[in-house]
Amino acid sequence: MPFALYVLGLAIFAQGTSEFMLSGLLPDIATDLNVSLSAAGALTSAFAVGMVLGAPLVAALSLRWPPRRALLAFLVVFLLVHVLGALTSSYEVLLATRIVAALANAGFLAVALAAAAGMVPPDAKGRATSVLIGGITLACVAGVPAGALLGQLWGWRSAFWAIALVSAPAVVAILRSVPDRASDTTTPSTRAELRALGNPRLVVTLLLGALVNGATFCASTYLALLVTTVAGLDSLWVPALLALFGVGSFVGVAVSGRVADSRPVPLLVVGGVALGLGWVVFALTAGSPVAMVVLVCVQGALAFGVGSTLISQALYAAPGAPTLAGGFATAAFNVGAALGPWLGGITISAGLGHRSPLWVSAALVVLALVLGAAAHLVRRRTTRSLASTA
Known part of the structure; x- marks a missing residue:
């Protein structure tokens, strides 16, 4: 894999850390800025909304820019608004920086996915995508806990400074390593990319991605409740x-990236079935600490393995619209990230217990499997019909 992919992964690591780290900083932010905890929580919601709405729009606006210029613009804006966020004492300004940071993050990720696909052979999009998504998973492993620790030691502003500092070397590295154009030197057209987005395969892939990611975030959002109240x-x-x-x-x-290009359908089918069954088993055995430890790791691997494969399949489904496909994939996965926790919260509020989000996760994966199977049958029938009339 080209070195430039790992540079993009570093930037995405910083952006993923920024997206998720606020959950551990909200009480300090609320106290420091003299706002309610719910108002501080709106900072997280603002980022999510910016990601969903901004990804396709900002990606479309960047089509006429060379990839390196677009990536640099988005990353520099992302860095600067974190500096502003670390300096401001105004809640309104901080809220505005979160929206702008989300737009920059969404645009960067959309262009990065397209650029990564252009840096590798046509049949290696899955491996390239796995490098970028690996930045997000590393943010969950190391970045978010580190941000929370910095907040405890030196205040919430130090976490914002850290994001800016991690982003800075990525700016320099992108200048030196990311090409002005991918191997395909044609300048993308907004109209041409929009036409390419009409592919039904892409629409189905985006729906599947939203459902699978919804299941992932439904379960992970309420993991703390499961740990303390169910497993004890x-x-x-x-x-x-x-x-x-x-x-x-x-x-x-990492594992799915090595299989996603050569055997995507078996990976999605087997991985999807295992993922759905895993959420069922998790719901049934959540009271066992041993089962919880095992299943947390297994379900994380299955969820992100299937999810990253769906992202790469979105790029395969729209080869003529890599930037907008990346933008819509980003939006779809963030729709799932918002939908899943909301559905899980509804079941808990309805008195169905703290295990209920796991059942919601299982249902969402089953729905994705049914939708995928139905789309496959429709595609086969269409192919046979066309062959018989030829």
Whole structure:
């Protein structure tokens, strides 16, 4: 894999850390800025909304820029708003920086996915995607806990400074290692990319990605409740199990990247079935600490292995629209990240118990499997019909 891919992975590591680290910093932010905890929580929601709405729009705006210029612009903006966030004493300004950071993150990820696909042979998109998604999983393993630790030691602003510092070397490295153009030197057209997005295979892939990611975030969001109230473990186990989930995620992305290009359908079918069954087993055995430790790691690997494969399949489904396909894939996965926890919260509020998010996760994966099977049958029938009339 080209060195430039790992540079992009470093930048995505910083961006993933920024997206998820606020969960451990919200009380300090609320106290420091003299706002309510719910108002501080809106900082997280603002980032999520910016990712969902901004990914396709910002990706479309960047189509006329060379990849290196677009990546540098997004990353420099991302770095600067974190500096501003670390300096400001205004809640309104901090909220605005989170929205702008999300837009920059969404645009960077969309362009990075397209650029990565252009840096490798046409049949290696899965491996290239796994390097980038690996940055997100490393953020879960190391970046988020490190951000929380910095917040405890030197205040929440130090975590924002750390994001800016980690992003800085990526700016220099992108200048030196990312080509102005991918191997395909044609300048993308917004109209041409929009036409390519009409592929039904891409639409189905995006829906599957949203469902699978919804299942992942539904379960992981309520993991702390499962650890303390269902398994009966001390709260000190929560960060350890979250880190273990991140380790499993990293392993899943790394392994799936080696298979996603050559055997994507078997990987998605077998991995999807195993993922759905895993959530069922997790729901049934969540009271066992041993089972929880094992399944947290296994489900992290399966969830991110299947999820990263779906991202690469989105790029394969729209070879004529790599940037917008990356943008819509980013949006779809963030829709899932918002939908899953919301559904899990509904079941808990309805009195169905703290295991109920795991059942929701299982249902979402089953729905993805049914949708994928139905799309496959429709495609086969269409192919046969066309062959018979030829």
